Amino acid sequence: xxxxxxxxxxxxxxxxxxxxxxxxxxxxxxxxxxxxxxxxxxxxxxxxxxxxxxxxxxxxxxxxxxxxxxxxxxxxxxxxxxxxxxxxxxxxxxxxxxxxxxxxxxxxxxxxxxxxxxxxxxxxxxxxxxxxxxxxxxxxxxxxxxxxxxxxxxxxxxxxxxxxxxxxxxxxxxxxxxxxxxxxxxxxxxxxxxxxxxxxxxxxxxxxxxxxxxxxxxxxxxxxxxxxxxxxxxxxxxxxxxxxxxxxxxxxxxxxxxxxxxxxxxxxxxxxxxxxxxxxxxxxxxxxxxxxxxxxxxxxxxxxxxxxxxxxxxxxxxxxxxxxxxxxxxxxxxxxxxxxxxxxxxxxxxxxxxxxxxxxxxxxxxxxxxxxxxxxxxxxxxxxxxxxxxxxxxxxxxxxxxxxxxxxxxxxxxxxxxxxxxxxxxxxxxxxxxxxxxxxxxxxxxxxxxxxxxxxxxxxxxxxxxxxxxxxxxxxxxxxxxxxxxxxxxxxxxxxxxxxxxxxxxxxxxxxxxxxxxxxxxxxxxxxxxxxxxxxxxxxxxxxxxxxxxxxxxxxxxxxxxxxxxxxxxxxxxxxxxxxxxxxxxxxxxxxxxxxxxxxxxxxxxxxxxxxxxxxxxxxxxxxxxxxxxxxxxxxxxxxxxxxxxxxxxxxxxxxxxxxxxxxxxxxxxxx
Amino acid sequence: xxxxxxxxxxxxxxxxxxxxxxxxxxxxxxxxxxxxxxxxxxxxxxxxxxxxxxxxxxxxxxxxxxxxxxxxxxxxxxxxxxxxxxxxxxxxxxxxxxxxxxxxxxxxxxxxxxxxxxxxxxxxxxxxxxxxxxxxxxxxxxxxxxxxxxxxxxxxxxxxxxxxxxxxxxxxxxxxxxxxxxxxxxxxxxxxxxxxxxxxxxxxxxxxxxxxxxxxxxxxxxxxxxxxxxxxxxxxxxxxxxxxxxxxxxxxxxxxxxxxxxxxxxxxxxxxxxxxxxxxxxxxxxxxxxxxxxxxxxxxxxxxxxxxxxxxx
Numbered sequence: 001x002x003x004x005x006x007x008x009x010x011x012x013x014x015x016x017x018x019x020x021x022x023x024x025x026x027x028x029x030x031x032x033x034x035x036x037x038x039x040x041x042x043x044x045x046x047x048x049x050x051x052x053x054x055x056x057x058x059x060x061x062x063x064x065x066x067x068x069x070x071x072x073x074x075x076x077x078x079x080x081x082x083x084x085x086x087x088x089x090x091x092x093x094x095x096x097x098x099x100x101x102x103x104x105x106x107x108x109x110x111x112x113x114x115x116x117x118x119x120x121x122x123x124x125x126x127x128x129x130x131x132x133x134x135x136x137x138x139x140x141x142x143x144x145x146x147x148x149x150x151x152x153x154x155x156x157x158x159x160x161x162x163x164x165x166x167x168x169x170x171x172x173x174x175x176x177x178x179x180x181x182x183x184x185x186x187x188x189x190x191x192x193x194x195x196x197x198x199x200x201x202x203x204x205x206x207x208x209x210x211x212x213x214x215x216x217x218x219x220x221x222x223x224x225x226x227x228x229x230x231x232x233x234x235x236x237x238x239x240x241x242x243x244x245x246x247x248x249x250x251x252x253x254x255x256x257x258x259x260x261x262x263x264x265x266x267x268x269x270x271x272x273x274x275x276x277x278x279x280x281x282x283x284x285x286x287x288x289x290x291x292x293x294x295x296x297x298x299x300x301x302x303x304x305x306x307x308x309x310x311x312x313x314x315x316x317x318x319x320x321x322x323x324x325x326x327x328x329x330x331x332x333x334x335x336x337x338x339x340x341x342x343x344x345x346x347x348x349x350x351x352x353x354x355x356x357x358x359x360x361x362x363x364x365x366x367x368x369x370x371x372x373x374x375x376x377x378x379x380x381x382x383x384x385x386x387x388x389x390x391x392x393x394x395x396x397x398x399x400x401x402x403x404x405x406x407x408x409x410x411x412x413x414x415x416x417x418x419x420x421x422x423x424x425x426x427x428x429x430x431x432x433x434x435x436x437x438x439x440x441x442x443x444x445x446x447x448x449x450x451x452x453x454x455x456x457x458x459x460x461x462x463x464x465x466x467x468x469x470x471x472x473x474x475x476x477x478x479x480x481x482x483x484x485x486x487x488x489x490x491x492x493x494x495x496x497x498x499x500x501x502x503x504x505x506x507x508x509x510x511x512x513x514x515x516x517x518x519x520x521x522x523x524x525x526x527x528x529x530x531x532x533x534x535x536x537x538x539x540x541x542x543x544x545x546x547x548x549x550x551x552x553x554x555x556x557x558x559x560x561x562x563x564x565x566x567x568x569x570x571x572x573x574x575x576x577x578x579x580x581x582x583x584x585x586x587x588x589x590x591x592x593x594x595x596x597x598x599x600x601x602x603x604x605x606x607x608x609x610x611x612x613x614x615x616x617x618x619x620x621x622x623x624x625x626x627x628x629x630x631x632x633x634x635x636x637x638x639x640x641x642x643x644x645x646x647x648x649x650x651x652x653x654x655x656x657x658x659x660x661x662x663x664x665x666x667x668x669x670x671x672x
Numbered sequence: 673x674x675x676x677x678x679x680x681x682x683x684x685x686x687x688x689x690x691x692x693x694x695x696x697x698x699x700x701x702x703x704x705x706x707x708x709x710x711x712x713x714x715x716x717x718x719x720x721x722x723x724x725x726x727x728x729x730x731x732x733x734x735x736x737x738x739x740x741x742x743x744x745x746x747x748x749x750x751x752x753x754x755x756x757x758x759x760x761x762x763x764x765x766x767x768x769x770x771x772x773x774x775x776x777x778x779x780x781x782x783x784x785x786x787x788x789x790x791x792x793x794x795x796x797x798x799x800x801x802x803x804x805x806x807x808x809x810x811x812x813x814x815x816x817x818x819x820x821x822x823x824x825x826x827x828x829x830x831x832x833x834x835x836x837x838x839x840x841x842x843x844x845x846x847x848x849x850x851x852x853x854x855x856x857x858x859x860x861x862x863x864x865x866x867x868x869x870x871x872x873x874x875x876x877x878x879x880x881x882x883x884x885x886x887x888x889x890x891x892x893x894x895x896x897x898x899x900x901x902x903x904x905x906x907x908x909x910x911x912x913x914x915x916x917x918x919x920x921x922x923x924x925x926x927x928x929x930x931x932x933x934x935x936x937x938x939x940x941x942x943x944x945x946x947x948x949x950x951x952x953x954x955x956x957x958x959x960x961x962x963x964x965x966x967x968x969x970x971x972x973x974x975x976x977x978x979x980x981x982x983x984x985x
Contacts, residue, residue, distance in 0.1 A: 377792065379734045397782060400768070400775040409771050412815075416822060431977035434819060435970065438812035445778055446808045449785050453800060458792030459732060523766060532828040538767030542753065546746035554891055558723045567730035568887060569793035581789075581797035589805045593963050 005055040006062040006079040009087060009132055012051065015044040016125040023117030033113040034102050039474075041121050042098035048128065049091025055084040059502045063134065069141065076196050078134035081502035082267065085343060086131050086259045088499070092485060093251050093350045094124055100358045100478030101244035103471060104365070110157035116242075119156075123149035123248065130256050136185035136195040143181065143256075147174040150253060153245040154237050166236035173233045177223030181260070184216035188268055200268045210271040217264040218280065225257035225313045227287045229622045235294075238306035239370065243361025246302060250309045251354035255346050258316055265324060266339075266507040274423070277325030284317025285433055288440045293594050295447040297587035297618050299372050301360045304451055305353065308396065311440060312349045316342050318437065319411050326414075327508055329421060336510040337526055338414040343500045345407035348489055352395040352404065355482040356451075359389035362475060363455060366468040372450075372583035377460040381468040384476055386456040391483045393452040395490065397445040401536035403489035406524070408441050413532055443590075450586045459577035491536050494521045584616055591618065599624060674925065678761045679753065681929070686752035690905035691715035691898065693940055700948035715901060719894050727890030730791045740787035741888065741895035747780040748902035757909040758932045759921035760831040760838075769828040770818040773910075774811060777862070780903075781807045784896075788884040799883025802959060806868060806880065809966035810861045813854055816973025820851035821914050823980045830913065838917035846983060850976035852915050857969035859911060861962070863904045866951040868962055908943050912936070 019041050026032045055062075059081065066075040079087075098120075105116055126149055129142035151174070155167035187209055188200040205213065219230075226234040238246045265276065291311030298304035319342035326335035362385045363378065364370055379386035395402035415434045421427055460466055470476070489496060494517045501511035516526050523535040569575050591598060599619045605612030644655075695712035702709030729738070751773060754765045768776065785800035785807075822828045824845055825836035837848075861868040864881035873879050885896045913920070919935030921928035957965060 377732075379736065379790075380732075394779075394782070397778070398775070399779045399782065400772050405772075405775050409775075412771055413828065416819065416828065427981045428978065431816075431819075431974055431981065434977070435812060435816055435974045438815040439808075439970075442778070442808040442811040445782055445811075446804045449782055449789075449800065449804055453786055453789035453797070457734070457736070457786060457789040458797065519766075529766070530827055530829065530832050532769050533766045534769060534772055535767035538764065539750070539772065542750045542764060542767060543743070543746045546749045547742045550745045550749075550895065551742050554723065554895070558891060560724055560726045560890055562727045562729055562890075564731045565728055567732060567791045567793050568728075569791075570795050570886065575793060577792060579794040580792050581794075581801055586797075586801050589801065589963070592960065 004062050004064075005051050005058070005060075005084070006064050006077060006132065008051040009048065009079060009128065010064075010066075010077075012044045012048045013125045013128050015047075016041060016121040016128070019044070020118040020121035020125070023114040023121070025114070027112050027114035030106075030113045033117045034105055037117050038098050038102035038105075038120075041124065042095050042102070042478075045091045045094035045098055045124070047091075049088055049095065052084045052088035052091055053499065055079055056081055056088070056499045056502055069137070073137050075138040075141075076134035076198075077132045077138070078197070079132050081506045082259070082262060083131040085500065085503045086255060086346070087128060089255055089347050089350045090124065090127055090131070090252055092347070093354050093482070094248070096351075096478045096481040096485075097244050097247050097251070097354055097358065098124075098478070099481065100247075100361070100475050103474030103478070104244055104361055105242070106365075110159055111152075116153070116156060119149050119152045120245070120248075123153060123245075123253075127252060127256055131259060134197045136182075136189070136197075136200075139185075140178070140182060143260075144178060146253065146256065147171070147178065150245070150249055154241040154249075156242050156245070157240075163240040166233075166240035170233040170237040173223050173230055177220045177230070180216045180220030180223065182220075184213050184220055184264065187213040187216065188264070197263075197268060201270075205269070205271065207271060207273065210269055211273065211276070214265060214269060214273075214276055215279075217261055218283070221257040221261040221264075222283065222317075223257075224260075225254050225317070226310050227283050227313060227317060228290055229626050231287065231291070231310050232620065232622060232627060234310055235298075235303045235306040235620075238309070238357075239300060239302035243302075243357055243364060246305075247354040247357035247361075250306065250357055251350040254309060254313055255350055258313075258320070258342070258346060261320065262507070265320075266327075272324075272328040272330075274325060274328040274426070277321045277323070277328055278426070278429070279321070280317050280324055281321030281429075281433060284314045284319070284321050285436045285440075286314070287311070288314025288318060289436055289443075290314070290597070292440050292443040292447060293590060293597055294618075294620070296443060296450065296590040297598070299583040299587070300370055301363070301372055301375075301451065301455060302357070302370060304372075304447060305356055305360065308444065308447060309349075309353055311444060312345070312353065315407075315411065315437070315440065316345055316349075318433070319345065319407075319414070322411075322414055322433075323508070325421070325426065329423075331417075331420065332508045332510045334414060334417045334420075335508045336504040336512055337410065337417070339504050339507060340497060340500050340512050340526070341407050341410035341414055343503060344403075344410060344493065344496060347496065348395065348403035348407050348486070351482050351486045351489065352392045352402075355392040355479055355486065356389060356396065358475070358479050358482070359385050359392065362471045362479075363468075365471065367462075367465055369462070369465075372454045374462050375455045375460075375465065376458045376462075376577065376580065377456070377465060378468060379456040381460075381466060382456075382470050384470040385479070388479045388483045389456065390452060391486055393448045395486045397448040398441045399445070400534075401490050401540045403486050403493075406490060406493040406534075406536070408437070409524075409534055410526060411437060413526055446590070450583065454581075454583050454586060458580045461577050461580070491540060492521065493524050493536065497524070587618075591616075597621070675761055675763045678759045679763050682755075682757055682759070682762060683749065683753045685757060686902055686905045686909075687749070689940075690752075690901040691719060693905055693908065693944060694901040696941065696944040697904075697948050697951075700945055701952060704948060704952040715897070719898055722889075722894035722897065723891050725890045727888075727892050729889075729892075730887055732791055733887075734790055737787050737790045737887075738892070740783050741892040741899070743783055744780050744899040745895050745902070747776055747783075748899045748906060751776050751780075751906045752902060752909070754830060755906055755909050756831050756834045756913050756917075756920060758929060758936060760835050761922060762831060765829065765831045770822055770830055770833070771815070771828055773830065774815050774818065777814070777903075778807065778811055780899075781811075784884050788887075791887045793887070795883045795886050799880055799886070802880045803884055805959075806861050806962060806966065809963060809970060810858050813858045813966060813969040813973050814862070816970065816977055817851045817855045817858065817914070820847045820973065820976035820980055823847070823977065834913045834917045834920060835922065837914070838920055839922075845980075847976045847980035848915060850972050850979060854969045854972035854976065855911055855914070857965060857972070859907050860950070861966055861969070863907055864900070865947065867954045867957045868965065870956050908940055909936075911943070912939050 295307035825833035
């Protein structure tokens with residue numbers, strides 16, 4: 001029983017592809033596809049996670065050549081610690097999401113269940129393939145199949161024009177990114193004509209070309225990750241997609257972009273230039289703040305989560321930028337700390353954001369509503385979904401003792417080390433960066449309280465909500481898996497740090513784990529005990545035991561009873577559920593404070609209106625400022641070019657004739 | 673053994689003294705307003721009364737609502753347990769550093785806001801929104817304050833910071849001056865004091881904290897009130913630990929506690945007087961001026977960190 005890990009990964013990938021192809025055979029056999037195929041896909045995900053953990057433990061680098069595709073261009077595959085870590089992310093998240101999908105997809109999704117099964121599993125398989133690809137060719141094939149599979153999944157309900165539009169926007173930006181990535185690989189191979197990553201690693205590029213490759217990678221992978229200003233597809237595509245797909249895209253696919261950027265900047269490029277770090281750091285911070293501010297004012301639950309994903313991607317970029325900065329000054333131990341924060345958050349975010357997207361799926365199916373203004377009070381009718389979402393919300397707000405806090409803590413710790421940087425300008429930048437991270441974390445709490453409070457707490461804002469009920473077993477198990485992992489990750493972060501160790505050792509040569517666990521696995525001490533420590537388990541026991549003691553003491557000492565009655569509400573004689581804060585109302589302080597960020601379209605009722613009407617639409621300034629001008633210019637140019645197309649054969653023959661004449665004229669000139 | 677004893681003292685002291693600090697502030701406020709006041713033991717009588725009353729709970733309340741008072745109490749108690757008040761020899765302090773302390777306050781804030789939204793009345797949701805508004809500005813401001821201090825102590829562990837500030841040569845740190853100003857603003861906002869909130873008001877348009885706990889009664893309200901006083905105590909002792917730590921004991925021996933306890937009492941008395949004076953001489957801000965107030969605190973905190981880096985001390 002000593003099969004190489006990379007073979008096992010390939011087995012999982014082919015299992016996913018087989019399951020997908022079986023979906024075509026059973027195109028309309030709904031029960032077969034959902035009850036059998038999707039759980040099999042889930043099991044394959046679990047196997048992948050186990051394989052990845054084993055590969056991380058063994059620390060071996062395995063390579064393989066597959067004679068697939070074009071002749072003379074075999075797929076080079078390679079499994080190292082970085083790939084294994086991201087495979088772990090796919091495996092753990094996809095197990096929960098696939099199980100959920102088994103219960104979720106139903107007849108009315110707009111696409112035949114078998115076809116959904118095909119797209120879903122090819123999506124998973126291509127993501128895994130991206131991670132083990134070791135040449136530009138295999139990478140681009142996998143990357144593009146990932147984009148296409150997810151495009152078809154986003155447009156599952158393609159009869160709705162808005163969903164089609166969202167899908168096209170996604171495809172467009174995905175391809176702008178893909179072009180940049182392709183050009184990046186072109187620069188990296190340095191005219192040798194050999195597109196394997198091994199060859200790229202061996203090249204010694206000049207500062208100019210290395211920077212060009214770096215910038216292309218930032219644009220290319222940034223478009224996929226959704227950093228400013230290429231984020232516009234994210235809040236459109238996520239709400240359009242069915243919820244398990246949104247979960248997979250937001251939780252897992254965005255991380256593929258993080259993987260790609262890590263691969264290029266830390267593995268393929270050897271130059272250490274300080275301003276690379278500054279660029280990534282600044283992009284990350286502005287994306288994070290932008291994302292969280294927009295998340296706070298959204299009135300649609302999946303858009304809110306999509307903007308929250310933009311924020312988290314921003315945090316990941318900030319951590320990566322800091323790691324680049326440290327590495328460029330040779331402070332590899334601190335670079336490892338920042339990278340650890342980044343990787344920890346990659347997994348943490350993959351789990352809690354998938355969980356939150358899945359809960360919105362359950363809410364959507366149970367109520368048919370995605371607008372926050374028509375939800376409310378669901379904790380009474382859907383307790384399972386509500387409490388599981390609660391765990392996701394607490395983790396997403398970065399609260400101890402959940403997983404979101406650990407990565408935030410590690411990130412802030414690595415920022416606090418920056419006074420050691422030898423450049424005054426950077427040292428000035430750091431307090432501002434630290435403060436923006438703190439602001440982002442606090443605002444994330446605001447957005448999440450809005451998300452949870454408006455959907456699950458309070459009184460139902462519509463009559464029909466009282467008919468809502470919890471989903472079936474598959475969905476519950478899928479969400480519970482993600483919730484349990486989120487809790488586990490928060491309580492025992494050292495376990496994951498142990499797995500991250502080989503990754504940071506591979507990228508910057510230093511591992512944190514032995515120091516982080518020096519005082520026991522329950523205490524996280526990234527540098528030294530004196531410097532900083534955090535013990536989530538202690539923390540939980542401290543809060544829980546004081547809670548319990550308070551409860552017991554109050555009960556023992558006092559014997560007052562509990563009565564139920566109507567809410568007091570300040571003693572007003574009548575009230576209804578419409579008097580609660582709406583989602584718009586909850587976002588109002590943010591709209592007021594951060595007004596310059598938004599493009600506001602607001603209509604306020606006047607006192608003399610007989611039918612008063614209020615609406616406010618918050619839109620993104622990047623649309624008007626960046627994308628619409630480009631779109632208008634493109635349309636203008638194509639309208640001009642369109643004049644060439646007259647639609648008559650004679651005219652086209654004339655074009656051919658003129659072209660021929662010009663060529664005949666040019667050829668003698670060139671040959672002379 | 674002294675470790676456990678020291679930790680025990682640092683948990684019991686806040687529980688017992690916190691209401692008295694609140695009573696003292698109210699008493700001084702009364703004196704300043706030319707009233708005779710109810711005495712510093714009034715909060716204890718209040719708690720006793722509330723614990724003995726039946727609790728009336730809204731029929732729409734979910735389990736979250738019942739659970740939150742206990743959780744709040746637990747959070748604030750843990751916060752007090754990790755802030756070095758009498759000695760810096762706290763075994764629990766290794767579980768949570770300065771960042772985790774801010775996280776703990778944030779946890780409490782999010783739970784109280786969610787509990788207020790749970791009933792679904794207009795006041796509750798309005799209070800929750802305002803509390804989160806104050807919170808998302810005060811939280812980063814508090815973090816920058818703590819970072820200014822941790823840059824001096826080269827550590828985010830509260831005990832290490834306090835030892836660094838207390839046992840070095842007496843020196844004035846310019847960064848701590850800015851941080852101190854920021855801290856005062858955060859202190860007022862986080863404890864729902866004038867000028868951000870008025871603890872004595874029940875006017876719907878002005879209240880924040882009172883709106884949050886409007887639906888609580890009986891023992892739950894008692895726990896909430898006790899929690900509020902524990903929070904005031906935690907912030908006061910945090911301010912003392914960061915900015916006036918002299919006299920704190922390194923080991924919790926009886927003799928060192930003999931010095932630490934009176935000095936803590938003296939400092940708390942002073943803080944109570946200052947708080948009462950500030951509250952008496954300032955007017956409540958409009959709610960939309962509050963962000964400016966807190967943004968000032970945030971910027972002061974950032975300037976504090978910048979000062980440290982520029983001056984290198």
